[in-house]
Amino acid sequence: MNLSFCLVLLAAWGAIGIAGLVRAQSIEYVGRLLFPLGALVGVLLAAAAVAGFALPPEQLVLPLGLPDLPIHLRRDALACVFLLLLGIASAGVSLFAAGYFRKGEGTPPGLLCLQYHWFLAGMGLVLLADDAYSFMIGWETMAIASYFLVVSQHRLPEIRRAGFLYFLMAHLGAVCILLSFGVLQGGGWQLTFDAMRATQLTPSMASLAFLLALTGFGAKAGLVPLHVWLPEAHPAAPSPVSALMSGVMLKTAVYGILRVTFDLIGDLQWWWGLVALALGLFSAFYGVIFAAVQTDMKRLLAWSSIENVGIIFTGFGLTIVFQALGMDAFAALALIATLYHCLNHAVMKSLLFLGTGAVLHATGHRNLGRLGGLIHRMPWVAWLTLVGVLAIAGLPPLNGFVSEWLLLQSFLFTDTVPRPFVNMLLPVGAAVVALCAALSGYVMVKFFGVIFLGQPREAALADAHDANFLQRLGLAWLAAACILLGLLPVQVIGLLDAACSGLLGVTLGQRAGHWWLLAPTPIGAASYGPFAFLAVAALVIGATLWAVSRRYHRRVRRGPAWDCGFVRLDSRMQDTAEGFGQPIRHIFEGFFAMQRELPAPEDMAPRYRVAVGDHIWRYAYEPLGALVSRVADLVAGLQRGRIATYLLFSFVTLLVLLALVL
Amino acid sequence: VSTLGILAQALEIIAAVLAAPLLLGWVNQCRAWLQNRSAPSLLQPYRMIRKLFHKDAVLAENASTLFRAAPYVVFGTMVVAAAIIPSMAIRLPLSIAADSIALVGLFATARMFLALAAMDVGTAFGSMGARREMMIGFLAEPALLMVIFLAAMISHTTALGGIAESLSGQQLALYPSAAFTAVAFLLVLLAENARIPVDNPATHLELTMIHEAMLLEYSARHLALMEWAAALKLFNYACIGFALFVPWGLAAEGAGPMGLVASIPVLGLKLLVAGAALALLETVSAKLRVFRASEFLATAFLLAVLGVLVHLLLGA
Numbered sequence: 001m002n003l004s005f006c007l008v009l010l011a012a013w014g015a016i017g018i019a020g021l022v023r024a025q026s027i028e029y030v031g032r033l034l035f036p037l038g039a040l041v042g043v044l045l046a047a048a049a050v051a052g053f054a055l056p057p058e059q060l061v062l063p064l065g066l067p068d069l070p071i072h073l074r075r076d077a078l079a080c081v082f083l084l085l086l087g088i089a090s091a092g093v094s095l096f097a098a099g100y101f102r103k104g105e106g107t108p109p110g111l112l113c114l115q116y117h118w119f120l121a122g123m124g125l126v127l128l129a130d131d132a133y134s135f136m137i138g139w140e141t142m143a144i145a146s147y148f149l150v151v152s153q154h155r156l157p158e159i160r161r162a163g164f165l166y167f168l169m170a171h172l173g174a175v176c177i178l179l180s181f182g183v184l185q186g187g188g189w190q191l192t193f194d195a196m197r198a199t200q201l202t203p204s205m206a207s208l209a210f211l212l213a214l215t216g217f218g219a220k221a222g223l224v225p226l227h228v229w230l231p232e233a234h235p236a237a238p239s240p241v242s243a244l245m246s247g248v249m250l251k252t253a254v255y256g257i258l259r260v261t262f263d264l265i266g267d268l269q270w271w272w273g274l275v276a277l278a279l280g281l282f283s284a285f286y287g288v289i290f291a292a293v294q295t296d297m298k299r300l301l302a303w304s305s306i307e308n309v310g311i312i313f314t315g316f317g318l319t320i321v322f323q324a325l326g327m328d329a330f331a332a333l334a335l336i337a338t339l340y341h342c343l344n345h346a347v348m349k350s351l352l353f354l355g356t357g358a359v360l361h362a363t364g365h366r367n368l369g370r371l372g373g374l375i376h377r378m379p380w381v382a383w384l385t386l387v388g389v390l391a392i393a394g395l396p397p398l399n400g401f402v403s404e405w406l407l408l409q410s411f412l413f414t415d416t417v418p419r420p421f422v423n424m425l426l427p428v429g430a431a432v433v434a435l436c437a438a439l440s441g442y443v444m445v446k447f448f449g450v451i452f453l454g455q456p457r458e459a460a461l462a463d464a465h466d467a468n469f470l471q472r473l474g475l476a477w478l479a480a481a482c483i484l485l486g487l488l489p490v491q492v493i494g495l496l497d498a499a500c501s502g503l504l505g506v507t508l509g510q511r512a513g514h515w516w517l518l519a520p521t522p523i524g525a526a527s528y529g530p531f532a533f534l535a536v537a538a539l540v541i542g543a544t545l546w547a548v549s550r551r552y553h554r555r556v557r558r559g560p561a562w563d564c565g566f567v568r569l570d571s572r573m574q575d576t577a578e579g580f581g582q583p584i585r586h587i588f589e590g591f592f593a594m595q596r597e598l599p600a601p602e603d604m605a606p607r608y609r610v611a612v613g614d615h616i617w618r619y620a621y622e623p624l625g626a627l628v629s630r631v632a633d634l635v636a637g638l639q640r641g642r643i644a645t646y647l648l649f650s651f652v653t654l655l656v657l658l659a660l661v662l
Numbered sequence: 663v664s665t666l667g668i669l670a671q672a673l674e675i676i677a678a679v680l681a682a683p684l685l686l687g688w689v690n691q692c693r694a695w696l697q698n699r700s701a702p703s704l705l706q707p708y709r710m711i712r713k714l715f716h717k718d719a720v721l722a723e724n725a726s727t728l729f730r731a732a733p734y735v736v737f738g739t740m741v742v743a744a745a746i747i748p749s750m751a752i753r754l755p756l757s758i759a760a761d762s763i764a765l766v767g768l769f770a771t772a773r774m775f776l777a778l779a780a781m782d783v784g785t786a787f788g789s790m791g792a793r794r795e796m797m798i799g800f801l802a803e804p805a806l807l808m809v810i811f812l813a814a815m816i817s818h819t820t821a822l823g824g825i826a827e828s829l830s831g832q833q834l835a836l837y838p839s840a841a842f843t844a845v846a847f848l849l850v851l852l853a854e855n856a857r858i859p860v861d862n863p864a865t866h867l868e869l870t871m872i873h874e875a876m877l878l879e880y881s882a883r884h885l886a887l888m889e890w891a892a893a894l895k896l897f898n899y900a901c902i903g904f905a906l907f908v909p910w911g912l913a914a915e916g917a918g919p920m921g922l923v924a925s926i927p928v929l930g931l932k933l934l935v936a937g938a939a940l941a942l943l944e945t946v947s948a949k950l951r952v953f954r955a956s957e958f959l960a961t962a963f964l965l966a967v968l969g970v971l972v973h974l975l976l977g978a
Contacts, residue, residue: 372784373724373784375726375728375782376724376726386728390771390774393770393774394767394770395767395770395771395774396760396764396767396768396771401764401767404763405763405764405767408763408807408811408820409763409820411811412811412814412815412820413818423974424971424974424975427811427815427967427970427971427974428967428971430808430811431804431808431963431966431967431970434803434804434807434808434811435800435804435963437803437804438770438799438800438801438803438804439800441770441773441774441796441799441800441803442796442797442799442800444774445774445777445778445781445792445796446796448778449777449778449781449789449792450781453726453728453778453781453782453784454781454782454783454784454789455724455784517758517759526761526819526820526821527758527759527761527821528759528760528761528763528764529758529759529760530759531759532756532759532760533742533759533760533764536742536745536756536759537738537739537742540738540741540742541734541735541737541738544734544737544738544741544887545734548715548883548887551715552715552716552883553718555718555719556718556719556720556721557718557719557720557721558720558721558722558723559720559721559722559723560722560723561722561723561724561783561784561785561879562722562785562878562879563785564787569785569786571784573785573786574781574784574785574786574789575781575786575789575790575792575793579789579790579793580793582793583793583794583797583953583956586953586956587797587956587960
């Protein structure tokens with residue numbers, strides 16, 4: 001029942017998309033009717049997923065598509081985790097999008113509505129697919145719909161370029177995933193996941209399947225060094241789409257790698273975990289230092305997504321290590337941390353991207369150097385975004401802290417890992433995670449401080465308007481999700497545990513047995529109670545406020561800011577985004593490809609410029625691109641444009657084939 | 663949760679809040695003596711806080727609500743932190759709600775609000791201070807976490823009370839790994855509390871200041887709360903250090919009110935020694951350039967990681 005209901009909801013998304021074409025130019029119809037309907041479907045999907053956790057896995061075969069290839073579908077607890085994520089995040093994003101799209105910007109609204117809702121439905125199909133064939137249909141629907149969404153401003157050349165790069169990387173990834181499925185079917189040519197689960201692979205073939213899947217899904221998730229498309233494509237898309245791509249689409253890749261590794265392959269080898277762990281840690285670090293030096297607010301968030309994907313893959317790698325070495329209870333802890341971080345990142349990154357969308361609408365600027373002081377003009381957006389900022393910086397009692405806490409707890413028991421080599425390496429991982437968490441606080445202070453605080457850096461910012469009602473509703477929905485995921489970890493883990501028992505065969509359980517106290521660790525006593533925590537903090541802050549105003553007074557005078565005797569203090573003297581990046585550029589100099597232009601002392605119009613590039617792009621992608629061009633030029637030699645030559649080629653091919661067959 | 667437990671908890675919070683400026687006064691006094699100056703009274707920080715509370719608050723014209731709320735948030739988080747650090751008794755009711763990782767998170771919350779409030783008015787000093795503070799923070803926070811991580815590995819719990827209990831149960835033998843993390847912790851303590859060599863609490867010179875630059879726009883009761891919070895932070899860090907490296911003399915679980923009273927002089931003695939040592943350390947070292955501060959803290963971070971590795975290698 002539950003599975004059919006989910007399918008009906010996905011079909012409803014598809015139908016809403018097609019309905020957008022009916023009156024494609026009408027903002028009223030698409031914005032005020034269809035997008036809110038899409039949000040409602042999202043809420044229902046989240047509800048269906050929550051109900052689905054308690055039910056046993058359910059399968060369905062739909063006789064659609066090619067004669068011998070019906071569509072197999074399955075809903076289990078792992079799919080429910082990601083359906084929940086899709087439902088919650090898309091509900092908020094759709095509400096915001098309802099108030100976001102305006103006339104005369106690129107693609108007409110009806111067409112955007114089609115692409116947007118098919119994007120959502122495609123992601124839903126990926127989560128429910130139970131054979132390689134329908135999985136790839138969902139995957140490609142998702143990729144193509146999101147490509148068109150990315151290039152919705154296709155008149156700008158840099159957006160077309162970003163779209164092309166995205167499309168290319170998405171397809172390289174898809175090829176690897178397809179090859180991985182090819183290895184997994186083990187020669188039986190049964191493409192259902194049931195058959196793949198039953199296939200016993202040799203260790204080397206299993207490793208091959210894992211590495212192909214890691215490459216394919218890693219490219220989609222933005223794992224370094226396959227991340228290059230992400231900081232280009234996410235900022236190019238309209239903000240609600242960036243929110244979905246960062247918040248949800250990256251998680252479908254995480255879903256894919258979890259499905260393939262734990263469910264389809266099954267027999268794990270511990271070194272896979274180390275590979276995933278190393279890639280994850282490197283991505284987390286690389287992402288966060290690049291986020292710190294960005295000057296474009298959406299690009300900053302895109303790099304921060306790379307960081308978070310890195311943290312998710314770190315948890316994933318840790319899960320493999322523990323599971324392969326037979327430490328089941330720790331594997332459960334690490335997997336729960338991974339899944340929890342997926343949920344968290346989906347809501348908080350969607351919230352932040354929507355916040356930048358509102359700012360972009362109100363001001364027309366993405367460059368941090370032209371913003372500032374917006375907390376006075378856009379209080380709703382500023383305060384709701386602040387929730388996301390504090391959450392993603394990993395501060396208690398919000399949600400980002402919970403998954404960070406769980407991940408650090410699972411690192412804590414690495415000294416019981418039976419291999420000395422591994423247990424020496426893992427604490428270094430914990431150190432990197434701690435460093436990245438602290439750096440993300442730095443990035444978020446920069447992000448929020450430069451956009452919303454201080455003085456406006458442009459005079460035009462005085463006219464900035466706050467978000468409209470639907471946009472506020474979307475932002476508030478996601479902010480509420482951040483707070484609830486932070487306050488109710490025990491309940492959320494109760495749900496995630498079902499996925500854990502499905503994948504690993506162990507559950508974390510609840511050792512404390514309180515609804516308000518999270519105490520998941522297998523040994524020792526570590527516990528965290530966000531409610532008690534928040535209650536005491538609120539009590540103390542309230543009591544301080546009361547005591548100070550009762551005991552003394554509440555008098556306030558306003559005056560000009562203290563200028564230290566320098567009378568012409570203006571908004572240009574505030575720290576800029578570049579200034580905020582400077583300590584990071586200085587400390588981690590080797591990681592950036594920097595080009596600096598410094599003014600000479602006698603310059604009448606001094607100019608200072610610094611451009612920060614990515615070594616990986618310069619030393620891996622550019623040579624690779626040049627190589628591909630050269631090979632293409634060689635192949636082009638065959639294309640003479642004369643029919644006789646082509647007929648000759650066909651004839652030779654036929655001869656060769658005949659020789660092979662006979 | 664017993665009544666006695668709640669009483670002990672309340673006593674610990676009140677003691678920390680009241681005693682924190684005293685520790686600051688003691689450090690200032692020792693420093694003045696060491697520098698051949700005539701020392702201010704031990705009660706000078708209290709007088710300053712009282713004076714500030716009585717003044718009218720002056721806010722910059724474009725200060726937002728965030729700016730006014732930040733002192734309360736920063737002070738509140740420091741009080742909550744004081745509640746979960748075992749300064750007198752090992753088991754307190756609130757310590758199950760927040761372990762040492764949550765404690766690091768609390769410090770991060772305070773830092774983030776402080777930095778955001780500093781950027782709120784939009785002056786050159788405020789935003790520069792915020793940037794420098796966050797730079798110190800992102801290096802100091804993981805170092806502190808790794809210091810705690812080692813102690814947690816040894817005692818198999820991240821609850822600070824549990825760590826102190828398990829470490830105080832060991833014989834008086836210094837772990838080689840703890841020697842590394844003790845140095846790392848000391849460096850973090852100096853940096854996080856804006857002491858020399860990273861920052862100078864006694865100066866308003868723009869090239870050197872970090873913490874003071876962020877407070878430039880604050881006045882009256884807001885400034886009083888910020889100063890009090892800074893004093894509490896120093897007190898909290900000292901107590902974390904005691905819990906990790908000299909965990910003896912804390913009231914054990916179920917020791918009753920007498921145990922709690924007995925632990926007060928022990929804590930007083932530790933603070934007396936630690937305050938004097940801090941003053942000595944500040945007197946004999948010179949202020950670093952801001953960019954050397956990152957090397958200073960990177961050293962702390964690497965020492966802490968080394969400590970963990972040494973623990974795994976030697977099993978001690």
